[in-house]
Amino acid sequence: MTDVIPQPRRMTAHEGDFFELGPDTRVAAGAGTERTERWLRATLGAATGLPLAPGTRDGAVEGDTVRLSLDGGLSTEGYRLVVEPTGVHLTGGGPAGLFWGAQTLRQLLGPDAFRRAPLPGGRWRLPPVRIEDAPRFPWRGLMLDVARHFMPKDGVLRYLDLMAAHKLNVLHFHLTDDQGWRVEIKRHPKLTETGSWRARTKYGHRASPLWEEKPHGGYYTQDDIREIVAYAAERNITVVPEIDVPGHSQAAIAAYPELGNTDVVDTTALSVWDTWGVSPNVLAPTEATLRFYEGVFEELLALFPSEFIHIGGDECPKDQWRRSATAQARIEELALADEDELQAWFVQHFDTWLAERGRRLIGWDEILEGGLAKGAAVASWRGYAGGVAAARAGHDVVMCPEQQVYLDHRQHAGEDEPVPIGFVRTLEDVYRFEPVPAELTADESGHVLGTQANVWTEVMENQARVDYQTFPRLAAFAEVAWSALPAPADRDFAGFERRMAVHYGRLDALGVAYRPPGGPLPWQRRPGVLGRPIDGPPPDK
Template structure:
């Protein structure tokens, strides 16, 4: 497919229009919209007005936005001729994605927040027809291990929108920090939102920086984030991780832990990385506590899906706990895996009664998957395949393929090198629907999308998030949006590289993204002497 405008992600169809000449955006250009396209008009006037210095008032010829329900959801058609630009979307989101494409057509200078180019905003005649492959095109941002201030999250939403990604999965709680205000339980943020120090590099080195770290979002902060995302047709999916990864909550309220096994009153927000043995107990009071937490979470986040983690929950404390063992006996459960399944099923039913859906990591398959629950398949494809065959919706996000905290090259200069080498090309060649499901259309239909995950144990601020995420997130966005070739191996990586070099790196530069250069990290992007945990060889496809 010939893409003369170096668009990323690649649209389904680009054709040079039959009309000759160009349309020139100028001081007299207007911008208007029909019913349902108002959010795209607001965004486009703000973005292009800042970059060009033009007012783009309504009521004048120039750029016209409209909705046509005959087009697919999130799909759009964009046409440019000498008389103007017309973007028609299947819905409001489709119009918005078409507006994002228009900004790319105008060149990298259109991504600036103030004019650096005087005139010359010429658009050649073109016709684009486009629609996404997947409805869930997501990114996980871990703000629990290292907190990102609200302004950084808002900026990240703009970067997602620029790449037509439409889900931000916010990992809000973990052993190392609780980041969401819960008014009923103020100690969650008073005690759980900060830790005394942090590990430096991988845990085997046992190095710490002795610098307190913390922060949290008020409910009004989160409402602002949700509203800002909604204007960009991005859904925020909150994650409250239970029953494991919960030491910050236990540090705030010791009665939540297995107090009949360990002295939970002595626990503090965890300063280590890794899998923590301190998990929630399974008492009625703990269930009520997290129901109350979720009541406030649902009031802030309108998303259909609520992520409840369910991963990496060691069972040793439950095996030693008389209370947990009594619960197993009371419920007639087989073992501790079934106890976790019961715990997750409880909240699945609780959410369903309120019109929401639970999604969790693939460990929630162990002991039986709650009816109606969806699965984030992170330990390879296997969990997702099993869930899809059982009729459960799946978001494919295998760590072997799309964990963006993993190192980007084998060189010693990569900062805190962990995981397998996942190069730009590796991410570009990721296929969310595994070959075994290509022959099972009913199961494959349950793969509702894909997600790239960025964990932040080794990523302390927005600059380091940029380095880990980009340019690989641009490759992932194309995987999630663009049509699948007849064979996934036929994805044209060379063509993608040409488009990146021709325009998209310059767009990232204009947006201020501190991505990893093709030549390797810049001196200030390295972290010499900070130990990582690199894995050797090719990651297994499981």
């Protein structure tokens, strides 16, 4: 009974018999609970084979009933779950809280409740318990990079289900980079006609001599995006799109060469980048480039209702701007000090543009360099420093430091880890991650919206590889993001491991190709494919 992940705030066991779902069990759904009602019938109905027929909607209590209701006295994402021998009452502070409570109910039914069809002889019993729960942070995210290796739509929908099972509520959707453009923009069709595929792909780290000599690509139509966003909304997940500017833009320049610095490089000779790292080919700081991307963002805003729009803003090499007469003329025209201020001007343009349309810009912590409008938020990836600086300047922050929650980093120092990248970050390391820097005051800490784990896919060529790098560490991260845990040194990792022993069964039922506790299985290894191991401890925050 105590194996729920993420760990609830309060869980009290009662004496008495279990409540057992059976053919006569009904779901009585009160006003405002329709989304969770649909999910329960579809998901638990498939796993159990039970009809879960509608009960009364007038609030009357019936025996053998799962009752759903809302209570404005709870926090919006909070819930209360009471299981008694005669029935179940699940109450949410809002539709989201009710849905997260349904995820807990599913876990209490056992791992087979995560299957898509019932196994023979299954019994569906809930222990007598009272759970009161609410999340620590409003932003509990997963950044999924589909630009480096494309993930087909069905895979994205699957990851939304996996996020929901762990009570994560923000999908940061990294849609563009040097290696591919993944979203249809109708006014600029070459972005997908040309920019969505590359002729070949580096296999392993960029130092690897290996290549996969076949085209790689794919993109989401606008209807695909609408489906993904709607599917996420049914699971109380917000999709935040990322379109990278002004760096990480070679795929866009390959499609539309006029976007590049044409006075210093023959942009007509560029193709979508086939290796990893940071491309030197960045956007030209011209009015034409601004108008082009305003058009991109106009279509994006129609597809994504999220408050935040991510514009990247990281890793923009300045060499082409230093050599470009056009860029230098722009610096002089705007009375800027240097190329760094030119990048800040570029970011601030879209900060203002988005704010005028009721949205908020978020970008990687490099966007702090040069100043930001009050409404912009920062995703702190280069350690904690960017988040600390942003919070102290009054900006909202999402903490995602590379040294702690980049899930492309290897999980063990063993030589059989597939394509070992970065620092060793074990399950325990992720479990002991603390999103709020200790040096922030209480007021400054209030600017920490939450945290997210980042899944960069340079060395993840398919769904199985994404699963391996992401799980089981995402379960540990989800508990950090949701639960009111003690200080990192005081966290009960042994207790978490005991709960994980059950949770692995849920992941098995969901078909997740996670890294086993004992190390990679033979088919999960990638012998001979170079990674980029980094020796020694990570930098201090």
